[in-house]
Amino acid sequence: MFPAEFEYHRAASVKEALGLIQQYGDEAKLLSGGHSLLPILKLRLAQPRHLVDIARIAELGQITELGGKISIGAAVRHHQVHTSDLLRDKLGLLAECAGHIGDVQVRNRGTIGGSLAHSDPAADYPAAVLALEGEMRLESAAGARTVKAEDFFIDLMTTALKPGEILTAIAFAPLPAGTGFAYFKHRQPASGFAMVGVAACLTLDSGGKCQRAHVGMTGLGAKAFRAKAVESALNGKAPDAKVLADAAAHAADGIDPLSDIHASADFRAELARVYTRRALESAVARAKR
Amino acid sequence: MKIAGEQTLSAPRERVWALFNDPERLSRLIPGCEKLEVISPTEFAGTLNVGIAAVKGVYTGKLKLEEVRPPEHYKMAVDGKGKQGFMRGAGTLDLVAKGPNETLATYGGDIQIGGPLVQVGQRVIDSAAKMMIGQFFAAADAELKAEAAGTVARQGFLLNFWRYLVRLIRSLFTRG
Numbered sequence: 211m212f213p214a215e216f217e218y219h220r221a222a223s224v225k226e227a228l229g230l231i232q233q234y235g236d237e238a239k240l241l242s243g244g245h246s247l248l249p250i251l252k253l254r255l256a257q258p259r260h261l262v263d264i265a266r267i268a269e270l271g272q273i274t275e276l277g278g279k280i281s282i283g284a285a286v287r288h289h290q291v292h293t294s295d296l297l298r299d300k301l302g303l304l305a306e307c308a309g310h311i312g313d314v315q316v317r318n319r320g321t322i323g324g325s326l327a328h329s330d331p332a333a334d335y336p337a338a339v340l341a342l343e344g345e346m347r348l349e350s351a352a353g354a355r356t357v358k359a360e361d362f363f364i365d366l367m368t369t370a371l372k373p374g375e376i377l378t379a380i381a382f383a384p385l386p387a388g389t390g391f392a393y394f395k396h397r398q399p400a401s402g403f404a405m406v407g408v409a410a411c412l413t414l415d416s417g418g419k420c421q422r423a424h425v426g427m428t429g430l431g432a433k434a435f436r437a438k439a440v441e442s443a444l445n446g447k448a449p450d451a452k453v454l455a456d457a458a459a460h461a462a463d464g465i466d467p468l469s470d471i472h473a474s475a476d477f478r479a480e481l482a483r484v485y486t487r488r489a490l491e492s493a494v495a496r497a498k499r
Numbered sequence: 500m501k502i503a504g505e506q507t508l509s510a511p512r513e514r515v516w517a518l519f520n521d522p523e524r525l526s527r528l529i530p531g532c533e534k535l536e537v538i539s540p541t542e543f544a545g546t547l548n549v550g551i552a553a554v555k556g557v558y559t560g561k562l563k564l565e566e567v568r569p570p571e572h573y574k575m576a577v578d579g580k581g582k583q584g585f586m587r588g589a590g591t592l593d594l595v596a597k598g599p600n601e602t603l604a605t606y607g608g609d610i611q612i613g614g615p616l617v618q619v620g621q622r623v624i625d626s627a628a629k630m631m632i633g634q635f636f637a638a639a640d641a642e643l644k645a646e647a648a649g650t651v652a653r654q655g656f657l658l659n660f661w662r663y664l665v666r667l668i669r670s671l672f673t674r675g
Contacts, residue, residue, distance in 0.1 A: 239553055247553055253615045255583050256553040328552060331626060366626045367552040403622070432626045468626055 213251035220263045224378055227264050228351050232374055234260045240376065241265065242285055242324035245316055265321060270378060273297065281347075281381045284323020288312075291322060300384035303391035303411055307338035310395055312402040323377045326362070329369050329433065331468060332403035336363055336434030338393060340426035341409040342382050350375040366432040386422075389413040390497025394489040395429070396481050398472055404429035405473050406481040408437075408461070410489040412449065414497045420444045423457075425490075430482045431465045439463040440486060449494045458487035500625055502590065503607040506636040510643035512596040515604065516570030518639060519592065528638040530631045533557075541567060547579070551627050554620065556583045570594060577610070584614030600647075604636070 221227035231238045239258035241247055242265045250256045264270060270285035273294055280301055282291065291297055291308035298305045311317055311325075311334045325335045326346070336359075344359045348371060357370045364370060371377060385391065395407035406429040413422040423444040428434040439460035447453045462479035469475040508515050518524055522543055526535035531549040538544055541564040548557050560579025567573045571594050578587045590608025597603045612624055620627070 249619050250553050253619050255615055255619060256555065258553070330552075331623060366623060366630045368630075432630060466629070470622055470625060 211252050211254060213248075214254055214257040216251075216258055217260050218263065219260060221267055223267060224264075224269060224349055224376060227262050227267065227376060228349065228374070230260070230262045231376070232351050234262075235373070238262055240327075242327075243287065243320040244324075245312075245320045246324065246328045246330065264376065270323070275300075279381045279383060281379045282322055283379050284327075284377050285321045286323075288317040288320050288322065288325075289314075292317065301342060301382055302385065303342055303393060303409055304335075304338050304382070306391070307334050307393040307407075307409060310334050310393060310397075310404075310407070316402070322380065326380065327369060327371060327377045329363055329367050330403070331366055331432055331434070332398070332405070332407075332429045333434070334393070334395065334404055334407050334428060337404075337407045337409035337426035337428040339380060340434055340436050341391075341411045341424040342385075342426075343424065345381045346370075346377055347379040347381065348372075348375045349378045354378075356381075360436060363433045363435070368433075385411065386413050388415070388421075388497060390493040390495065390499070392489045392492035392496065394485045394492065396485060406430050406478055406485050408482070408485045408489040410486070410493040412444070412490070412493045412497050414449070414494075418448055418498070420447055420449050425461075425486065427461065427482060427486075430462060430467050430478055432468065435465070437461055437463075437486065440490075444490075449490070451491070454490045454494065455487055458483050458490055461486040500610050500612060500628065501608070502610060502628060502632070504629075504632065505603055505605040506640075507597065508602045508604055508636070508640050508643055509600060510602060510647065511600060512570050512594050512602045514643060514646070515594055515602045515639075518643060519594075520569075524642065528635055528642060530634045530638075541565070549631070551623070551630075554583065554616070556581045556616075558586075560586075575608075580614075584612060584616030586610055586612045606632070 219230050221230060237259040239261055241261045241263045265285045267285060270283040272283045273286060273296060274281050275296060288308045288311045292305055322335060325333050340359045346357045346362050348355050348357060362370045391411045393409045395404040398405050409426040411424040412420055415421040423441045425437040425440045427437045440457045443457035443460055461482040467475040467478040522535045522537050526532045531547045533546045533548050535543055535545040543562045546559050558579045558581035563576045565574045574591050576589045588608055588610030590606060593605045595603045
């Protein structure tokens with residue numbers, strides 16, 4: 211099906227895009243990579259009168275390192291994140307996660323900002339962004355504010371973004387030395403979405419004990435979240451096989467898992483425990499290297 | 500799609516029952532409800548404006564209550580449609596008093612959803628329904644708590660006013 215008629219605006223700057231969404235209000239929708247929005251438009255589930263394309267705004271397409279932080283523009287494509295030398299070097303978990311998204315076509319079109327703002331419960335990025343404690347920069351005509359990843363994902367496809375705001379960049383502190391990471395997922399074979407995806411990031415101290423453990427989980431619940439019970443079961447301990455397995459057993463604690471024709475709630479919870487253990491084992495092996 | 504769940508509400512069962520039978524207050528608590536009109540004591544017609552992600556739509560429908568046994572049980576039949584899809588189904592609500600000020604609401608139902616909505620939303624429809632039910636119960640609980648607090652607050656206000664009067668009268672006499 212073809213989308214209903216709309217007017218296409220290509221914004222040249224964030225300021226122009228903000229002006230357009232302010233001018234058209236509810237009638238406008240932001241377009242970035244279009245991988246979530248276009249199917250919805252084609253089925254005419256949404257019929258915005260105006261599309262404001264922000265994917266070609268130069269300032270949103272940059273990956274920069276400044277003042278000890280790495281900032282990724284919202285319109286940076288998954289493929290760029292996956293292949294960037296800077297990110298592979300300092301934010302390996304994010305680069306690895308990007309390589310797991312969809313397929314080549316999706317990775318060449320889809321953008322990090324689009325994925326995070328859409329906040330699909332089975333999207334890959336939120337798990338890694340949570341584990342890396344990313345900070346979202348949200349800009350509106352009134353100014354800019356920063357929201358931590360943990361406060362950004364509110365509920366199913368619901369984020370801290372308010373009407374009139376644009377997610378413009380995501381900033382990260384580089385991973386500390388002695389950190390191992392891994393992103394493991396169980397793919398839905400047709401869509402490539404994560405039935406469960408686990409991003410683990412472990413920092414070991416000089417004695418080989420777990421100093422910092424961050425585990426981001428996607429696909430399991432209505433929104434991506436930090437598996438805090440797993441993290442606290444690891445902190446301060448030497449991560450041997452038993453400690454990792456015991457920690458991973460808490461992967462689905464307190465979560466009401468999603469359930470659909472592909473995976474029941476129980477199966478999803480089991481996937482979460484198994485993939486968490488695998489991700490932790492892999493992260494520890496890399497941290498020791 | 501099967502729905503089942505329970506929620507503890509902090510109010511006596513009679514008050515919860517009264518709330519769940521009050522279309523005017525319900526219309527404020529149901530997420531996206533724009534209108535809920537009474538057709539008969541057991542029949543309501545309403546308009547919902549709901550949006551998740553970019554998918555926003557207006558749905559109109561009817562809600563019919565059956566097997567009404569105050570203050571513990573009713574069955575409801577729902578039939579609604581919008582441009583993007585339709586839903587019809589039936590569900591039950593049961594209220595059990597857990598304590599003088601606590602009521603357990605148990606709900607269950609089976610709902611059929613069809614139309615274009617299902618094509619793109621199949622993965623998330625269950626979660627969307629769960630989210631809206633969660634929002635509804637959270638709002639209902641807040642409403643019940645506010646209702647209780649409202650009574651207390653008014654009492655507090657009256658008490659303070661009385662004390663003020665007593666002090667005022669006393670001060671008049673001491674000065675005299």
